[in-house]
Amino acid sequence: MKKDLNYYLSLNYPFKIEALSKEDGGGFLITYPDLPGCMSDGETIEEAVEMGQDAKRAWLETALEKGLEILEPFTTTEKYSGRITVRTPRSLHRKLIEEAQEEGVSLNQYLVYLLSKGKSKSV
Structure with missing residues (x-):
């Protein structure tokens, strides 16, 4: 299978959502541990997830354009990784x-x- 943007978008990258303090602007922060530096935020969890999808697409597009290595999510590459969060x-x-x-x-x-x-x- 060709590893293009559609391929990477089809993978199930895990994400983490954290509530932001009022000092940090409030709302929610979404990050993708397998995509270093890929993050976004939103006023609600739903908005953070939606914005995170846009950020993930932009991150993947940029990595592909620059020829950077893109790791597949650990959940895809190994069924029993020994990793528990x-x-x-x-x-x-x-x-x-x-x-x-x-x-x-x-x-x-x-x-x-x-x-x-x-x-x-x-x-």
Whole structure:
């Protein structure tokens, strides 16, 4: 398959939406982790997603024009990447970091330990 603009637009690039503080203008920020620097914003989540689609198209067009490498989304290239993204309350995040520091390991290592200690039903 030819890797042109339509090809890349057909891929399911994951995105992240964050609420912006009043100091930052309010509304919502959308970013695409697999497309460095690709971002936009909107007053509502729906508007941020719509603006993000425009930003993604412009980012891909520019990268293609300049002959830059465009990574495919990790969800497309590898079914089981070992990567998990989890949003937690700040208080839980703080507590987990403190516990990891007490154990002398990174937060990532500590989370893997906790998950393996709990053991999935499928393991």
